[in-house]
Amino acid sequence: MNIFSSAITSKLLHLSLFSSIVLAAMFAFASPAKADLRVCNQIGKPISIALGYRAERGWQSEGWWVTAPDTCAIVFEGDLNSRFYYLFAADDIAGGAWDGTVFMCTRDETFTIFGVEDCLARGYERTGFFEIDTENRSDWTIQLTESDIERAPE
Secondary structure, eight states: OOHHHHHHHHHHHHHHHHHHHHHHHHHHHOOOOOOEEEEEEOSSSOEEEEEEEEETTEEEEEEEEEEOTTOEEEEEESSOOOSEEEEEEEOTTTOOEEOOSEEEEEOSSSEEEEOSSOTTTTTOEEEEEEEEEOTTOSOEEEEEOGGGOBOOOO
16 A cells, blocks of 8 residues: 555545544434424414314313414424314404314413313303314424415305
């Protein structure tokens, strides 16, 4: 082996060692991927969002997330632990809603409500949510668009 090939071999070994150290540091300091349930507003106006799901204590509904146009709100933080979640969203400016036939309790102010029974008797509103099937994934994003909104008749 001549001096030239020995120098190249030495440089390659140093480069390989340096690359290994850099990769190890990247893995050591890398944060784990964050899984969430995100709702994205694809209309030109702010929307208000409520979420319903099965929690440890039973059914739970929460709200409100007000989401600006062309932005997303994280309505459930962390790995999704259920296949099905339920949403209600409203266009508070022009009217209309993304709703459904699964009824849960809501109220006008910020809320966390346990249980879905006797909403009116408990002083809440009874609101229809639509079902989201996350296909058992740990992360899910839903896009709310103008074409999916139900407008109240004028």
